[in-house]
Amino acid sequence: xxxxxxxxxxxxxxxxxxxxxxxxxxxxxxxxxxxxxxxxxxxxxxxxxxxxxxxxxxxxxxxxxxxxxxxxxxxxxxxxxxxxxxxxxxxxxxxxxxxxxxxxxxxxxxxxxxxxxxxxxxxxxxxxxxxxxxxxxxxxxxxxxxxxxxxxxxxxxxxxxxxxxxxxxxxxxxxxxxxxxxxxxxxxxxxxxxxxxxxxxxxxxxxxxxxxxxxxxxxxxxxxxxxxxxxxxxxxxxxxxxxxxxxxxxxxxxxxxxxxxxxxxxxxxxxxxxxxxxxxxxxxxxxxxxxxxxxxxxxxxxxxxxxxxxxxxxxxxxxxxxxxxxxxxxxxxxxxxxxxxxxxxxxxxxxxxxxxxxxxxxxxxxxxxxxxxxxxxxxxxxxxxxxxxxxxxxxxxxxxxxxxxxxxxxxxxxxxxxxxxxxxxxxxxxxxxxxxxxxxxxxxxxxxx
Numbered sequence: 001x002x003x004x005x006x007x008x009x010x011x012x013x014x015x016x017x018x019x020x021x022x023x024x025x026x027x028x029x030x031x032x033x034x035x036x037x038x039x040x041x042x043x044x045x046x047x048x049x050x051x052x053x054x055x056x057x058x059x060x061x062x063x064x065x066x067x068x069x070x071x072x073x074x075x076x077x078x079x080x081x082x083x084x085x086x087x088x089x090x091x092x093x094x095x096x097x098x099x100x101x102x103x104x105x106x107x108x109x110x111x112x113x114x115x116x117x118x119x120x121x122x123x124x125x126x127x128x129x130x131x132x133x134x135x136x137x138x139x140x141x142x143x144x145x146x147x148x149x150x151x152x153x154x155x156x157x158x159x160x161x162x163x164x165x166x167x168x169x170x171x172x173x174x175x176x177x178x179x180x181x182x183x184x185x186x187x188x189x190x191x192x193x194x195x196x197x198x199x200x201x202x203x204x205x206x207x208x209x210x211x212x213x214x215x216x217x218x219x220x221x222x223x224x225x226x227x228x229x230x231x232x233x234x235x236x237x238x239x240x241x242x243x244x245x246x247x248x249x250x251x252x253x254x255x256x257x258x259x260x261x262x263x264x265x266x267x268x269x270x271x272x273x274x275x276x277x278x279x280x281x282x283x284x285x286x287x288x289x290x291x292x293x294x295x296x297x298x299x300x301x302x303x304x305x306x307x308x309x310x311x312x313x314x315x316x317x318x319x320x321x322x323x324x325x326x327x328x329x330x331x332x333x334x335x336x337x338x339x340x341x342x343x344x345x346x347x348x349x350x351x352x353x354x355x356x357x358x359x360x361x362x363x364x365x366x367x368x369x370x371x372x373x374x375x376x377x378x379x380x381x382x383x384x385x386x387x388x389x390x391x392x393x394x395x396x397x398x399x400x401x402x403x404x405x406x407x408x409x410x411x412x413x414x415x416x417x418x419x420x421x422x423x424x425x426x427x428x429x430x431x432x433x434x435x436x437x438x439x440x441x442x443x444x445x446x447x448x449x
Contacts, residue, residue, distance in 0.1 A: 006032045008061055011098035016057070019094060025050035030205040032058050035181060040202035042195055043183040046214060046331060049207055052307065055151055055181050056091040062149060062179075063124045064099050071119050071142055073104070073126035075149040076174070078133070078167060080157040081301055082107040082278055083285060085127050088153070092125055101125060106132045109278025116141045130158075130166035137173065144173045152198075155184035155191050160322065164190065171198055186324060213327050213362055216334035217314075219342045221355065221366040226347050230261055232371050233317055236343055237267070237295075244288065245313035246332045247297045250321060258317065259297045269295040300325055309335060316344035319354040323361040343369075 001024050003013045016022075024032070027045040034041050035058035045051045059075060068074045079085035089105045104118040106128035112135075119126075119142050126133075126142075136142045150171070152158065158167060180199045184191050195202065213219065224232045233247070249255050252273040259271035270284050270293045281301075287293045289308055300320065311333045320326050326344075333340025344366065346355055359365050 001029045003057075006057075007036050008032070008057060009064070012057055012060055012095060015095045015097050016053075025054070026207040027051045027205065028054040028057070030207065031055065034203045034205070035059070035179075036061060038062075038179050040179060040199040041181045042187075042199065042202045042204040043181070044185070044187060044204065044206040045183070046185055046207075046212060046327065051183050052088055052091050052153075053095065055153075055183065056088065057095055059125070059149055059151075060092070060096045060099055060101065063101055066124070068102065068122035068124045069146065070122050072146040073119070073123045073142070073144075074146060075125050075151075076133075076144070076147050076170075077125070077127045077151040077153060078158070078170065079127060079129055080154050080161055080163060082109065082129060083281065083301065084154065085129055086282065087307055089127050092127075103127065106136060107278065108132050109281075112136070130163045130170060133170060134166060137170075144170070145175055147174045147178055149179045149181070150174060150198075151181045151183070152194075153183050155182050155194065156186045156188060156324065157328075159188060159190050160324075164194065167194070168197075185328065213330055213342075214334045214340075216338065217330050217340045217342050219330065219344075219366050220369045221344045221346055222369050222371045223346050223348055224371070226350070229317065229345055229347070230258070232345055233258075233315060234262075234265065235371055236315070236345075240313060240341065240343070242294070243310070243312035244291065244294050245296070245315055246311065246329070247295055247315040247317050248320070248329050249297065249299060250318040252299055254318070255297050255299055262295060262297065267295055268293050269297055272296055272298040272301065274299060274301050300329070307335065308332070310338065311335070312341060314340065314342045316342070319344055319346055319351050319358070321354070323354070323357040326358045327362065 002022060003016050003024055006024060006029070008016075027043060027049045028051075031041055031043050031051070031054045035055060043051055043054065045054075055077075063074055066074060077085075077088055079088060085105060085107050089103060092101065092103050101124040102118075102122065103125040104115060104123040104127070106115050106126065108129060108131060112132075115132075115136065119136070133142070137144065152167065158164060180202075182191075182195055182199060182202070222232055222236070237245075247258070247269075249258060252275050255271045255273045259269050262269035270287065272281055272284050276284075284293065284296070288296045297317075314330050314333045316326070316329060320329065330340075330342035333342065346352075355366065
């Protein structure tokens with residue numbers, strides 16, 4: 001279906017067309033008409049299906065007529081991560097370029113003073129992570145009693161990150177007469193409870209089975225040992241035609257370590273995880289988008305929602321503890337109809353349970369590939385150095401070794417003949433000389449009698 005048929009304004013259609021899109025994705029085709037009719041919507045869609053534009057486009061249409069008052073935003077979008085919040089804000093910039101909507105991005109790691117100034121001017125669209133929003137609300141810098149549209153994006157990720165109590169607290173401050181949109185990749189019991197509590201007679205739209213990987217992504221699995229994981233990753237990277245790739249790990253400290261290893265090997269690699277300051281994360285992500293960085297080594301902070309077109313590969317250096325995260329990770333490639341490649345490295349006797357859980361979730365086995373990796377060459381064993389030879393005379397004399405040995409013998413003989421002096425007393429005779437060796441004056445007088 002074309003965007004003109006969805007009931008969007010010519011200005012929005014023009015902005016979308018200039019972006020290179022002419023046909024709506026299935027989630028956009030199903031969700032946009034309901035949102036334009038002011039219905040509550042539950043959207044179930046796998047990552048990479050265009051759901052962000054599925055709610056930003058109709059929101060621009062709804063908010064086009066009106067003006068926000070100071071500290072009272074007209075709409076609120078809750079996002080689990082700073083990167084996803086920034087991406088949503090970018091969507092409003094792209095598709096709302098012919099409208100005069102104002103927006104503010106409230107995330108941690110950025111200047112709170114600058115964010116307060118934007119709120120005081122009044123914003124039509126407020127995009128926020130739960131923690132920073134509550135901070136500013138409790139300080140009295142923001143009022144939520146004029147919210148007309150509420151969006152809870154990546155609800156299952158919110159659940160995983162422990163944000164559900166914060167969301168419940170935020171929603172309790174918002175007027176009940178509002179339109180609520182909830183998007184999630186899965187409908188877990190806790191998400192369903194949240195939807196039943198906050199949404200009124202919602203329309204549910206779904207474009208794929210929950211937690212199903214995109215068919216455009218080719219998956220493979222390589223078994224190895226812990227000691228060989230780095231070598232396997234490097235071998236896979238050399239074998240595959242890698243244009244750019246996400247490399248996912250479970251622990252932040254391992255992210256930094258692997259990034260150093262790859263950079264030392266000459267790869268264009270950079271780390272990205274939650275302990276990094278926001279300004280560094282933003283710059284790193286932009287460099288990856290611009291092609292200045294080829295390999296982005298990251299934790300699951302980058303697994304959800306980031307829409308970077310043309311990513312050729314995803315490597316699971318560590319298999320995720322949560323099988324749902326596997327689907328979200330590999331969804332970074334094969335987006336917007338393009339093909340992608342996913343390769344996972346698993347350790348024998350450690351990762352069998354995770355592989356089994358993933359295959360049970362996606363309802364199919366992951367093809368296994370063999371990868372022969374030679375052991376790293378060990379440094380040669382250091383031999384015990386030979387005794388340092390004495391300085392030899394000219395061999396032409398024919399006396400080099402003999403003369404040297406003679407000098408050493410004479411030196412040793414001289415050392416043996418030299419009496420040792422102890423406390424300025426004459427040396428005591430050794431026992432093996434015996435009394436029969438005594439003669440002359442050495443015999444005591446009483447014996448000579």
